[in-house]
Amino acid sequence: MSDSSVFSKGLAGIVADATSISQVQGEVGRLIYRGISIEELANQSTFEECSFFSLYGHLPSKSELNQFTLEMKTQRNLPKQALSIIENAPRTAHPMAILQAVVASLGFDEGCVNLKNEQGNIHKAIQLISKLATAVASISRERRGLALIAPRPDLSHAENFLYMMHGQIPSKEDSRMFDIALILHLDHDFNASTFSARVVASTEAKLSLSISAAIGALSGPLHGGANEKVLEMADSIGEPEKAEQWVRNALTSKTKVMGFGHRVYRTMDPRAKVLRGMLESIVEQKGHDKTYEILRIVHDTMIEELSKTSKDYIWPNVDFWSGAMYRLMKIDSIDFTPIFAVARVSGWCSHIIEMWRDNKIYRPAAQYVGPEDASYIPMEKRS
Numbered sequence: 001m002s003d004s005s006v007f008s009k010g011l012a013g014i015v016a017d018a019t020s021i022s023q024v025q026g027e028v029g030r031l032i033y034r035g036i037s038i039e040e041l042a043n044q045s046t047f048e049e050c051s052f053f054s055l056y057g058h059l060p061s062k063s064e065l066n067q068f069t070l071e072m073k074t075q076r077n078l079p080k081q082a083l084s085i086i087e088n089a090p091r092t093a094h095p096m097a098i099l100q101a102v103v104a105s106l107g108f109d110e111g112c113v114n115l116k117n118e119q120g121n122i123h124k125a126i127q128l129i130s131k132l133a134t135a136v137a138s139i140s141r142e143r144r145g146l147a148l149i150a151p152r153p154d155l156s157h158a159e160n161f162l163y164m165m166h167g168q169i170p171s172k173e174d175s176r177m178f179d180i181a182l183i184l185h186l187d188h189d190f191n192a193s194t195f196s197a198r199v200v201a202s203t204e205a206k207l208s209l210s211i212s213a214a215i216g217a218l219s220g221p222l223h224g225g226a227n228e229k230v231l232e233m234a235d236s237i238g239e240p241e242k243a244e245q246w247v248r249n250a251l252t253s254k255t256k257v258m259g260f261g262h263r264v265y266r267t268m269d270p271r272a273k274v275l276r277g278m279l280e281s282i283v284e285q286k287g288h289d290k291t292y293e294i295l296r297i298v299h300d301t302m303i304e305e306l307s308k309t310s311k312d313y314i315w316p317n318v319d320f321w322s323g324a325m326y327r328l329m330k331i332d333s334i335d336f337t338p339i340f341a342v343a344r345v346s347g348w349c350s351h352i353i354e355m356w357r358d359n360k361i362y363r364p365a366a367q368y369v370g371p372e373d374a375s376y377i378p379m380e381k382r383s
């Protein structure tokens, strides 16, 4: 590390590159994709359209969107090697571990990277976006001991995913809510998994291998794995009456409450607001939902307690409400983080393609804190 180097643990506050794909405005709780607010896109767009927008940089014309959607539909089937990994993985393996292996296997027949062939790279990205959804649904069904369901080319990305998960065409309401959840999770500037994808792709590694690395990063409980942990927390609390005390105990014992906190947001995550609204509309129709009730109390108690401390910048993030909504769609909590990947893969690919236009390998400096001048000690002289 030279004298002019900046040291920042976890790279906090370090600007590593420029991007025009998305921006997290942490102080005001705003998220934009190429300038458009996430709320506007959630209201008016679809996952397919947002993926096009993210990859190409402009909103598609009708014919561009039709062609893009058609290409996504024709790329849904998995190759034999991917199916074989899914069928042979132990049932006890976490789906993110299987997904990482499946996506890496898509690199078996992927050619070398040609940075100049942007259109070819976008086609590879579309294949990955399409196939990843099939992989996630297939991994889930295999774990549940159910026959895999082939994708249907007449359904949208969201509808087809839910169809492959459950074997039934979902209701219009469920597919729209799921579509919105995919839009909300599509991108989030330089989060840990996107940064991982960029680091690996900056070596000019294949797209599928870079995405496989991002899946590894997303699997951790401090990142995408938090949505699964939120429901584990709700289940372990058990009853709404116990939630308030549980939060107070967690804060006293410095246990992190999953689904709260963010490196960049210093107020409510805008995605959490949209998700909560959708969740509440399902709960209203249903009348009551125990998981929602527990989370609502955890949420309110956290905000009340934190507002009395210097940690009043800790607010719920995207993972706090998403799991409860997926549970109402009869999705197992172990599948929540893979579903995050179904959406985020569009962002990962967009970042790689953007970065490859002016690529430079990532290679930060380290602050060496070890000894400067040590000598080798022969084995017999070591104490």
Ligand SMILES: CC(C)(COP(=O)(O)OP(=O)(O)OC[C@H]1O[C@@H](n2cnc3c(N)ncnc32)[C@H](O)[C@@H]1OP(=O)(O)O)[C@@H](O)C(=O)NCCC(=O)NCCS
Residues within 6 Å of the ligand: 221, 222, 223, 224, 226, 254, 255, 256, 257, 258, 259, 260, 261, 262, 263, 264, 311, 314, 317, 318, 319
């Ligand atoms: C997201 C996260 C990793 C951000 O990390 P960060 O910016 O490095 O913040 P830190 O972990 O350094 O937290 C700063 C302080 O707030 C506390 N804190 C942060 N998140 C907290 C949470 N969810 N519950 C309780 N306390 C929390 C930390 O314990 C720390 O306290 P200390 O200074 O007394 O040690 C962190 O908030 C977290 O682990 N959240 C839970 C997991 C989660 O929901 N992840 C999904 C993110 S989208």
